[in-house]
Amino acid sequence: MKKIALFALYSFGLMLSCSKDADISSPGSNSNLKAGNLLSTGASARDILSNDTYDKLLIEIDYVTGFAPTAGAIANFEEFLLARTHKETIEFNYTALSSPNEETLTLDEVVDLESENRDEYNDGSTLAIHIYFADAPSDSDVEGENLVTLGAVYRNTSMIIYERTIKELTENSSISTEEVETATILHEFGHLFGLVNLSTESVNDHEDPEADNHCNADQCLMRAELEFGASLLKQMEKNTSKGLASVPDFDSDCLLDLQKYGGR
Numbered sequence: 001m002k003k004i005a006l007f008a009l010y011s012f013g014l015m016l017s018c019s020k021d022a023d024i025s026s027p028g029s030n031s032n033l034k035a036g037n038l039l040s041t042g043a044s045a046r047d048i049l050s051n052d053t054y055d056k057l058l059i060e061i062d063y064v065t066g067f068a069p070t071a072g073a074i075a076n077f078e079e080f081l082l083a084r085t086h087k088e089t090i091e092f093n094y095t096a097l098s099s100p101n102e103e104t105l106t107l108d109e110v111v112d113l114e115s116e117n118r119d120e121y122n123d124g125s126t127l128a129i130h131i132y133f134a135d136a137p138s139d140s141d142v143e144g145e146n147l148v149t150l151g152a153v154y155r156n157t158s159m160i161i162y163e164r165t166i167k168e169l170t171e172n173s174s175i176s177t178e179e180v181e182t183a184t185i186l187h188e189f190g191h192l193f194g195l196v197n198l199s200t201e202s203v204n205d206h207e208d209p210e211a212d213n214h215c216n217a218d219q220c221l222m223r224a225e226l227e228f229g230a231s232l233l234k235q236m237e238k239n240t241s242k243g244l245a246s247v248p249d250f251d252s253d254c255l256l257d258l259q260k261y262g263g264r
Contacts, residue, residue: 036122037130039156041191042198047127049085049193050262054127056089057081060120062113063133065096067163073181076247080186084193084250084263093120104139107152110160122157129192131185133163141165151184153191156199161185175236175246183236183247187221194261195222195254203260206253220251 036044047053059077061069074092081090097117102109113132120128138149148169151161161184170177194200196207196215208216211224236246250258258264 034121037128037155037157040199041153041156042194042200044127044156044192045194045198045200045261048087048129049258049264051086052262054122054125055087056091056126057085057087058120058126058128059090059092060118060128060130061092061094061133062097062117062130063094063163064099064135067133067135067167068094068096069133069161069163069181069185070176070178072176072178073185076178076182077185077189080189084258086262086264095119099135102136104141105134105136105160105162106139107154110134110152111154111158114158127157129157129159131159131161133161135164137162137165150180151188153188156192159185159188159192161188169233173233173237175233175240179236179246183221186247190222190250190254193258193263195250195257200257200261202253203256204253206251215251215254217251217253219248220254221248222250222254223248 048057061074063069078090078092081087095117100109100113105113110132114130117132118130120130122128138152141148148165149162150166150169151159153159161181163181166180166184167177170180191198191213196202196213198213206216208214208224214224215222217223239246239248
């Protein structure tokens with residue numbers, strides 16, 4: 001299992017973590033029907049971005065009761081998908097789940113939770129994405145150093161958001177839960193788009209040599225360290241104080257890559 005620590009956030013000791021190319025066996029006897037959702041991260045970039053094979057996105061949001069995403073973050077997410085893909089039909093299905101009662105979650109446990117709870121898989125011209133909003137932190141968090149993980153991707157249509165961690169992070173901040181959720185979801189979805197060099201090949205060389213599969217451009221959504229600087233919250237507060245959007249967008253090279261694989 002490969003994991004990449006993102007956004008080294010030193011002042012507050014925070015980090016987002018992205019996981020890719022998880023070597024995980026297919027779940028259950030119906031795996032042949034699910035094969036299109038059991039590929040490596042980035043493998044469905046063209047399918048997500050273009051309408052060549054699929055013209056509808058179905059986003060399944062499974063959340064532990066009490067840890068649903070904010071309506072604003074999902075609205076931002078939908079706007080992002082409409083702006084960057086050619087999909088015009090996007091549906092969100094929500095399911096409240098009981099807690100798995102885990103103190104922390106390993107990525108293997110996250111995969112098991114998806115296998116147990118995921119209902120939607122690719123069907124006809126509909127491409128399905130699964131996002132799990134958790135009530136437990138990642139097992140990779142380092143409590144003594146306040147190093148925490150906000151989100152991760154694995155496979156081509158699978159994502160986890162550590163919602164409890166986000167709520168705790170924003171509890172006493174001027175930056176809202178909605179904003180941090182938005183930044184986390186959009187960054188992680190950028191990896192499902194294939195950014196950077198995840199089952200895809202960039203138009204120009206813009207991968208950060210010190211952070212695999214991340215952009216080397218300042219102020220890019222896919223930047224590993226610099227966009228969020230010493231602290232995610234501090235950087236977002238700095239952006240808003242300047243009248244800028246707290247959540248960054250893709251830089252020009254990332255946009256070229258999206259266009260190469262059928263996006264906008």
